Amino acid sequence: MAAKRAVESPEGLSRADLILACMPLLFAGGYALGVAAFDAWTTATGLAAVAGSLPMVDGLFRNPPQGG
Numbered sequence: 001m002a003a004k005r006a007v008e009s010p011e012g013l014s015r016a017d018l019i020l021a022c023m024p025l026l027f028a029g030g031y032a033l034g035v036a037a038f039d040a041w042t043t044a045t046g047l048a049a050v051a052g053s054l055p056m057v058d059g060l061f062r063n064p065p066q067g068g
Helices: 015-040 041-062
Strands: none
Touching: 015 041
């Protein structure tokens, strides 16, 4: 008798999965770039916020989720 898995593995990554994965990566990358370029945490945080919000804007307004 095989044990049933508590969590099923997905078939593949959806667009929403990629957006959610990219947001923190772009935020961290934008922050690192901001610190290296401007050496000020306020500017680095602003740059990181803009970079991290790009996938969110794409996922909400440019390619919104489709009901179904």
